[in-house]
Each structure stands twice: as C-alpha cells, then as structure tokens.
Amino acid sequence: MLITLTTDFGTHDHFVGVMKGVILGLAPRVTIVDITHEIAPFQINEAAFTIAEAYRWFPKKTIHLVVVDPGVGTTRRPILVEAQGHRFIGPDNGVFSFLYDSGPHKVRAIKNSALALKKVSRTFHGRDVFAPAAAHLAKGVTPTRFGKLVDDAIRSASLKPAETKKPSGIKARRWTGTILHVDRFGNLITNFHMKDFAELRTRPFEILAGNQIVRRLALTYAEAGLGEVVAIEGSSGYLEISADQVSAAHKLGCRAGSPVELEIFY
C-alpha cells in the first residue's frame, strides 16, 4: 500500500520524519512517497494544485496525505475524501477543492478518536491525527469507521478566476485570478485554465502580474526573447507566465497566492 505526503513543513526540521515514524509504527509494510514538503507556508491553493496534478499518476487506492493546515488546533475538521479511486486525508480547508470538481466523490469528517494518537496536541495534527488516520486506512480500516459523510466540505473560492466589472468605454472582459504555484524555474502557474480561456489563442489580451503587463502567448518557453515575459499554455493546461532564462517570480515580484488580472479585448 502506498501513502504520499504533501506538506508545507520543509525538510530542515524533524516534522516529516516524525510523521513517517508514526505511519511506519502503525503500518510497517506501507511505502511512503514524498510529493513535496516545499508548499509555501499555509498556501492552501498551492497544495490543492499540487495534489491535483500528482495523484492521478499513482496506482488506484493510493492514500494521499496533504498537511497544509493554518487552522491546526481550531475547530476545522479533519476529512477523508474518496475520489477517482484514490483516498485523500487532510484538513477541511480547501486543499481538495480540485477533486470536488473532478467527478463523484465522498467526504467524511474524521471523528473516531481511536484512529488518532492517544494524546492529540494543538499544534501538530500531521503527527497526531493525519498520519495515524492514513496508517489505519492503509491497514484496511474501512472509511465508514472514520466518520459520517458530510456535504459541506470547504471549497477554495479562489481556484477559479472571478469576473470583475467591465471597464467602461472599451469592448473587453476582465477577470481576477491568482498564482497557484511557482515552479523550480520561477514560472508562475495561474488559475486561468486554457479550456475556459481558449480565446487567449485568438484575441488580444493583457495580463497584469506583479509589475508587468504581458500581451503575448508563446507556444514554448524557448520562443520568448532573452528576458522577455510571455504567457504560455503549461503542461497542466493552466496559463503560465514565464520569463526566458530567468525566474518570472523574481522578475515580477510574485509568489504563490499573488493576484493576476486578465483582460480580453473584443
């Protein structure tokens, strides 16, 4: 049985190791795979994007543990999500928003304290609640034993761009979106999905990100001139903002969570 880990814990501290110790103490035969521990601290949308991009490449029945949890210690619920033949465990704060849009799914509020560590701290539910839940699920405890189905799981409002007031005087539409993820090369992955914004391929547009206006859609990173900032259709289907050979994140002063404005002209 496979368990994947996606957190904002980084790899400097002992936190990730401790979660693995708890899992392997309860379920010694599990194989654990790190997706990443470098989600920007508390960036729920970045975690949501990352697990949505990653999970489908694992075999069915894999358990995906996502611990980006600014509400740890409050009343936010731990949840177990079944979707697309995979299982997901994490806080009910929007980290699984993409899955809710991907098709039929079940969400359970985890309530069974017999499936957590005996002593639950207020600050480290990754260790005390989520890791043991994943281990018990891996060992065959059925989802129904974790808790009841709920239908009010939290969806992240900002995963889809919001249309904003039309500018007066010119024929255009305008949306406000956000940066879902900054990749290793500093490319900014926005929440504008090309299947919803196919007009970018044919109409003039302006994207405002950080201190820069972008007007060109390139087909490949290489198409951009040296230092030029362009939009491209990324491998995940989302519009990316990219600067040739340099980090667009640095050049534009953007990071995960930064706003992006799009205007399409008619």
Next chain:
Amino acid sequence: MLITLTTDFGTHDHFVGVMKGVILGLAPRVTIVDITHEIAPFQINEAAFTIAEAYRWFPKKTIHLVVVDPGVGTTRRPILVEAQGHRFIGPDNGVFSFLYDSGPHKVRAIKNSALALKKVSRTFHGRDVFAPAAAHLAKGVTPTRFGKLVDDAIRSASLKPAETKKPSGIKARRWTGTILHVDRFGNLITNFHMKDFAELRTRPFEILAGNQIVRRLALTYAEAGLGEVVAIEGSSGYLEISADQVSAAHKLGCRAGSPVELEIFY
C-alpha cells in the same frame, strides 16, 4: 527493520544516496527514512536536538544513524548507543547527549573492522563506517560484537544553560544558553527548557538574543503583534523566540549555535 538518517550533508551532493546504497547493498530489506540532511554544517547540538525530538515517534528497535562529524578522520570514536529501546549509531562527539540524560543507556565504542567497509577513507565515515554498522545491526549482528562498553562518552557542554555571575545591585539571576535549532519559519529554539525555567511564566525577565531584548512570554505565535518578537513555550518544551510572520533568525541575526542570555528578576 527501520533505519533513520540525520546528517549535515544536504541534498545537492551524492553523499546521502551513497550511504543508502551501502546500507541496501548489505541489508536489502531495510526501510530507510530521512529525518533531515539540513543540519547546519558541523552543528552537533542541532543534530542532538533533532534526533532527541524525532526518535521516540519511531517504533522500538529502530536504528538511528546520525552523521554530523566535524572530527571525521581524527581519533574520535564511532559509537553504538542503546537507549529507550532504540539503537543509535554515530560519532562520539555529543550528538547523543540528550539520550544520556533520558534514562538508562549503554554506549559501545565500535571497533570491529569486519563491520565496516574494507577500505575506510579519512573523509567519509558516513559511507565507510556508520552506514555498514547500521546495516549489520539491522541484519541482527548483536551489539556486543561491535565493541566494548565505555563510560566516558562525550556530552555536549552547551546543551544546558550555564548560570553566570549575578549582576550586582539588582535581585536577579542570569544564565547563558544557546540556539539549538532554527526551524523552517525562522523560530529560534533555545536550550532553556520550561521545566527548568517555569519562573518565566510568573516573573519579569529579559532575554537577549542577537540584537534584541525580549520581555514577553506569549502563549501562541498568533498572540504576537505584527513584527513583534516574543518568547513562547514551544511544542518540544523549550523556550522559543519568535517574530510574528517573519523569521526571528533573520530579524535578530541568529542561527544554530548563537548565544542567548536570560535574566530573571526577583
């Protein structure tokens, strides 16, 4: 059987991969878990803190390999420690100091060259001595075969704060401590343990760390005002120094090993 790794090797070089290759060549059925490879170079106290916080969350009999080893190639001894039902392997330089305080323990100087690689370099005992020792232990070689018990294992002097000269004229006591660890968020974990310094909860005090004097003990990180530097009782029981939403390490110019002064007034 589980083997954990805690080193200052970083993840840019091939060193950690090589240690795993040596272990898995000798003991193919072992599961290896990284605690961290980001211990600040040569910071023995940070390694000691990290393994002390991590080991108890693993199942009994786990083997914990700690390689922070500024004395590699000198006459410092490799040791095998049995404590709390766990086994520990590393250099005799203080990295296991916390364990010696935690209860009964046995320390052996590793002398049996049949349990190391045939050719031992002067610069990489992680590969040549410690990794093979852990693999052989995992495969069932008994501790007695590694070497004889010793009673003079090195303890790190600075794991406990030292009381310093009383300031004259005012009723106060004064201690010099150190930063054990800087976590991902830049919080400074000191070696002042709240069980020894419970008076911090009731008496006025001053903590001098880097360029800053701290006078307030907060209950949570969130309690600090924007940019305010406060002391808090961390999840490990140690006093931490934290700056709201920014890195206290950057703000105060401190890192693992930096000194911290505490004065309590009566």
Next chain:
Amino acid sequence: MLITLTTDFGTHDHFVGVMKGVILGLAPRVTIVDITHEIAPFQINEAAFTIAEAYRWFPKKTIHLVVVDPGVGTTRRPILVEAQGHRFIGPDNGVFSFLYDSGPHKVRAIKNSALALKKVSRTFHGRDVFAPAAAHLAKGVTPTRFGKLVDDAIRSASLKPAETKKPSGIKARRWTGTILHVDRFGNLITNFHMKDFAELRTRPFEILAGNQIVRRLALTYAEAGLGEVVAIEGSSGYLEISADQVSAAHKLGCRAGSPVELEIFY
C-alpha cells in the same frame, strides 16, 4: 530491485513524486532511492559526474535513472546502458559519458513504445518514457526488448580538459577545463583528475577560476588559511578548488559549467 533517481527537477514541484508514482504503479515491489534532484538545471556534466560517483556504491543490477534532459521533445534518443554490472536509463546527451570510459559497456536506443506510457508528452519524458522503462526493466524485461545496440552514443566533449596553445616565451603547458560540480560547502570540483595531472604535486602551477588565481595544492581543507583559496585533491580524485570556511563558488563567482584554466610550469 533498486532504482535510483538523479534529476534537475528540484523538490518544490510534483515532478519527482509523479515519476515515483509511475514506477510504483508498474513495479510495486521496487525500492526507489534519490541520489539528488538538485543538479543545476540542464547541467549534463554535473549529472554525469554525480551518477559516476554514486553508482558503484549500490549493489550490482541496480537501475540508475538519470533525467537531466534539455533536449526533451526533440529527436535525442532515450538509451539503456549496461556497464560494470549496473543498468542506466536516460537521454543520450552525454550524462553517461564517464561510464563509457570505465570499461566494456553496451548502449541500446530505446525504441519499444510498449515500454513507455501510452501517451507520451513532449515535455516530460521522465514520467512518460524513462520511469516506465526503468520499471519494466526492474520487473525483468530483458534489455534486448528495449531496442538495438548502438555505437554512436554521445560523449560529453568537456569531461576531459583540452590542452590549449602553449604560451610563448615560457616553458609551460596549458589546459582548459570546467567545473563538474559545486558541493554543499561551495567547493568547486573540476574535471582535472589527479591521475592525469600528478605533476601538480611537484611543479609550480597556476589555476585561473572565476576572478582568482590559485597556486597552492593543500592536503586538507583545514590547511588553508582563513579565507585563502587553495586547490586540493578531492575524495573523488578530481582537483577541487576550496576556500577555507567560505564558499569558493560564491567567492570566485563560479558554478557548475564554469571554465577553469590550468598552467603547469617546467
């Protein structure tokens, strides 16, 4: 069965996790070991150095996957290399150059599309081609089924220093080399191997790297004076450039791929 991974993907994105998901979906019993994912982007020579230093410490028959692949999506071939009892999979761009020099070896161009994912993208062959090839090999598919032997695999021109024009008027020889790797401590590992340049131990020389001329061969890092830049014979046998207690890479403004000039005087 063991599979090692060496890439320039970093650990911020989901890419490495996805490759592991593909491997474990096809070959659930495989153990995966990360060598590093911090190869400098597109630095083929650094990848070549890293895998050459790492592979021999793993048991025979280990499969080493190397994905540093600036030519992804072009006509560059995926290859399977058998050498020294190990197996290697990656792009035919020079990443296995050191192996070709190490003794007898077989290189096959991977052509069998049944051993890749059904849909192969233009941008992520690590997931679509290389990971499934490694998984199938681990499960026992014979090398002959991957494709035919080829004898024109690409060797990196710059793995060996090139002798350049003799300076006139003085008795000396001159070579141009390169930085193969920058290690965690900022030491610069050059492609001057001491077995080819043993004269460095006995004759006067000058090394020009970045903005610095180095004239001294030290035996240990510690031998350098504070801040002094020296050459040393590294543990891999290559000449390294090192600055006492500070990063030589920062001090000299060098990185993997930077040129190094050597002049030996007679």
